[in-house]
Amino acid sequence: MTTSTALAVTDIHMSYGDLRAVDGVSFEVAEGEFFGILGPNGAGKTTTLEIAEGLREPDSGTVRLLGEAPWPRNLALLPKIGVQLQASAFFEKLTAREQLETFGALYGVTSARVDEMLELVGLSDKASTPEAKLSGGQRQRLSIACALVHDPDIVFLDEPTAALDPQARRNLWDVLREVQARGKTIVYTTHYLDEAEVLCDRVAIMDRGRILAMDAPARLVRDLEAATRVILERGALAPDLARALPGADQVAQDEVSLTISTRTPAPLLAALAEHGTLDGLQVRTATLEDVFLELTGREYRA
Amino acid sequence: MTTTETRPRRTAPSPASSSVFLALSKAGFRGFVRDKATLFFTFLFPLMFLVIFGLIFGGAGASKTKIGVVGEGAVIPALERSDAVELTRFDTAQEAEAQVKAGDLPAYVQQDGDTVTLRFAASDQTQAGLVNGLVSGVVNQANIAATGQAPAFTLDTSQVEDESLKPIQYMAPGIISWAVSIGAVFGAALTFVSWRKKQVLRRLRLAPVQPVAVLGSRVLVSLGVAVVQFCLFVGVALLPMFGLRLSGQWWLALPLLLLGTLSFFSIGMLVGAFCKTEEAASGVANLITLPMAFLSGAFLPLDNIPPWLQTVSWAFPMRHLNEGMLDVMVRGQGVDALLVPAMVLIAFTAVVGFIAAKVFRWED
Numbered sequence: 001m002t003t004s005t006a007l008a009v010t011d012i013h014m015s016y017g018d019l020r021a022v023d024g025v026s027f028e029v030a031e032g033e034f035f036g037i038l039g040p041n042g043a044g045k046t047t048t049l050e051i052a053e054g055l056r057e058p059d060s061g062t063v064r065l066l067g068e069a070p071w072p073r074n075l076a077l078l079p080k081i082g083v084q085l086q087a088s089a090f091f092e093k094l095t096a097r098e099q100l101e102t103f104g105a106l107y108g109v110t111s112a113r114v115d116e117m118l119e120l121v122g123l124s125d126k127a128s129t130p131e132a133k134l135s136g137g138q139r140q141r142l143s144i145a146c147a148l149v150h151d152p153d154i155v156f157l158d159e160p161t162a163a164l165d166p167q168a169r170r171n172l173w174d175v176l177r178e179v180q181a182r183g184k185t186i187v188y189t190t191h192y193l194d195e196a197e198v199l200c201d202r203v204a205i206m207d208r209g210r211i212l213a214m215d216a217p218a219r220l221v222r223d224l225e226a227a228t229r230v231i232l233e234r235g236a237l238a239p240d241l242a243r244a245l246p247g248a249d250q251v252a253q254d255e256v257s258l259t260i261s262t263r264t265p266a267p268l269l270a271a272l273a274e275h276g277t278l279d280g281l282q283v284r285t286a287t288l289e290d291v292f293l294e295l296t297g298r299e300y301r302a
Numbered sequence: 303m304t305t306t307e308t309r310p311r312r313t314a315p316s317p318a319s320s321s322v323f324l325a326l327s328k329a330g331f332r333g334f335v336r337d338k339a340t341l342f343f344t345f346l347f348p349l350m351f352l353v354i355f356g357l358i359f360g361g362a363g364a365s366k367t368k369i370g371v372v373g374e375g376a377v378i379p380a381l382e383r384s385d386a387v388e389l390t391r392f393d394t395a396q397e398a399e400a401q402v403k404a405g406d407l408p409a410y411v412q413q414d415g416d417t418v419t420l421r422f423a424a425s426d427q428t429q430a431g432l433v434n435g436l437v438s439g440v441v442n443q444a445n446i447a448a449t450g451q452a453p454a455f456t457l458d459t460s461q462v463e464d465e466s467l468k469p470i471q472y473m474a475p476g477i478i479s480w481a482v483s484i485g486a487v488f489g490a491a492l493t494f495v496s497w498r499k500k501q502v503l504r505r506l507r508l509a510p511v512q513p514v515a516v517l518g519s520r521v522l523v524s525l526g527v528a529v530v531q532f533c534l535f536v537g538v539a540l541l542p543m544f545g546l547r548l549s550g551q552w553w554l555a556l557p558l559l560l561l562g563t564l565s566f567f568s569i570g571m572l573v574g575a576f577c578k579t580e581e582a583a584s585g586v587a588n589l590i591t592l593p594m595a596f597l598s599g600a601f602l603p604l605d606n607i608p609p610w611l612q613t614v615s616w617a618f619p620m621r622h623l624n625e626g627m628l629d630v631m632v633r634g635q636g637v638d639a640l641l642v643p644a645m646v647l648i649a650f651t652a653v654v655g656f657i658a659a660k661v662f663r664w665e666d
Binding site for chain 1 (some may be wrong): 317318321322324325326328329332333338496499500501504505506507508509510511584622
């Protein structure tokens with residue numbers, strides 16, 4: 001099966017004065033893929049997205065969006081793309097339903113579709129609530145509904161989960177998964193690495209205008225070959241005894257727990273089981289955050 | 303058997319500009335009527351001015367001069383009959399003089415037998431001259447009457463309707479054009495600034511809509527607001543307590559007012575293009591509308607301002623709008639009077655609108 005390419009970005013550069021916001025970025029997103037662009041604030045994620053959407057012309061490089069050039073403003077292409085912007089771009093004083101109706105009208109969409117969208121993002125009971133009275137999470141979901149109201153093929157979401165509380169964030173994850181299940185291609189930016197790990201098929205890690213790594217999150221983590229940490233309650237095992245266990249590379253103890261680092265977790269866990277010390281045991285493998293820190297060699301600046 | 307699987311390709315048709323225009327206009331009107339602050343500043347605030355000015359200057363025009371009177375004699379009833387002054391009686395000259403000294407009365411008249419005394423405050427020369435002339439006139443008449451001879455000359459007086467209008471006649475059109483300028487300048491400026499800040503403009507740029515549909519919808523909102531303002535203010539000014547009297551083809555003012563609205567809207571677009579925040583935009587809009595209203599004679603006639611300022615006033619679209627509206631609403635003129643103002647307003651809108659379009663920014 002060949003999947004066609006929804007978005008192809010080739011070697012784009014963009015400078016603002018001395019600042020190289022985007023410095024040679026290339027990537028491709030397949031149809032139906034959930035693609036994440038990760039990185040700290042100021043990494044160049046938003047600028048990359050803006051160039052891909054056709055809002056800006058790159059200094060150099062090319063963009064093919066659904067097979068067409070998005071710049072200059074391509075009226076034939078616009079109905080096929082959906083965007084959710086960082087600021088909540090809503091009309092003044094309208095209810096959730098009216099916002100959707102108005103955005104829908106920009107694309108010639110009927111109001112039956114509006115109900116479907118409210119349902120999708122779980123705002124059916126908030127249909128007649130003014131947008132200004134919605135919570136942060138509800139507003140983001142409405143914003144995503146407005147991006148999807150005309151049934152686009154590809155959706156760009158710029159930090160949809162920023163500034164949301166954990167519940168609202170999980171809630172939005174469900175919406176995003178549902179959107180992907182409907183066959184949409186999703187390109188989204190975030191600075192939450194844990195979230196990208198859960199949601200994305202593939203991620204590009206960006207910093208200072210460059211892509212540092214790009215792959216499936218699990219593969220990035222595996223390639224890191226980082227140590228697995230096994231954590232026990234303090235006192236469950238003496239540190240000296242722990243150091244003698246098979247596969248234990250490093251042992252550290254603090255007031256609450258004893259942490260054993262290993263690259264071969266299987267024999268270590270077997271030995272721990274023999275000692276009968278599996279109570280309260282936690283195993284922590286590397287995360288995308290470790291990948292990021294490894295790549296940038298800096299404190300992660302979320 | 304082979305099946306070729308093809309994705310259902312929607313031919314994505316751009317919606318007709320007219321339906322986009324209607325949807326955005328509907329959203330605009332809804333936003334407008336739900337915004338209490340905007341409603342206040344476009345309707346209630348100018349209406350307050352109309353009511354306050356109407357009550358201050360209302361009724362029988364300028365109030366009469368008050369003078370104090372002391373004592374008895376033929377001059378005092380004659381003054382009363384003259385109907386030009388309002389008399390306040392005092393028992394003693396000291397009491398009356400105290401009032402004049404305190405500045406509460408411009409003058410007092412005392413008649414003691416054949417002697418008539420007039421004492422007036424030195425501060426207000428105009429009032430003093432008026433009172434002086436009036437009292438000596440009455441005294442002279444009384445003198446002639448006392449001689450028993452027929453006067454050598456008779457003076458025949460009667461009223462002529464003059465160019466200078468009663469305050470409400472003058473103010474109603476002026477306050478309407480000021481109110482409309484608030485609605486259109488603020489409406490355009492704040493919309494563009496807030497749409498840019500909230501990235502609504504960016505969102506619209508990413509939708510298959512023509513900029514003219516977006517702009518047109520905001521213009522329609524401003525025109526609609528202007529029509530409501532016109533009806534409301536004319537309606538209130540017509541109430542007996544304000545006493546506006548419209549002349550024949552007063553409704554001709556409405557098309558001119560709509561042209562004026564367009565010119566104000568173009569000013570608002572220009573403000574909206576330059577300002578980054580709503581606060582800045584509303585400050586600049588105030589800085590434009592209020593001086594423009596004064597210099598265009600929206601509140602007070604411009605007869606007494608220096609000639610150079612008169613010349614300056616013709617630079618404002620509101621001055622032309624005002625003159626045209628006064629001509630058809632209260633001076634009884636016809637459509638001919640609107641020709642020049644209408645052409646000026648159209649030209650102003652075209653020039654300022656063109657500049658605004660040139661400096662327009664989608665993003666900060």
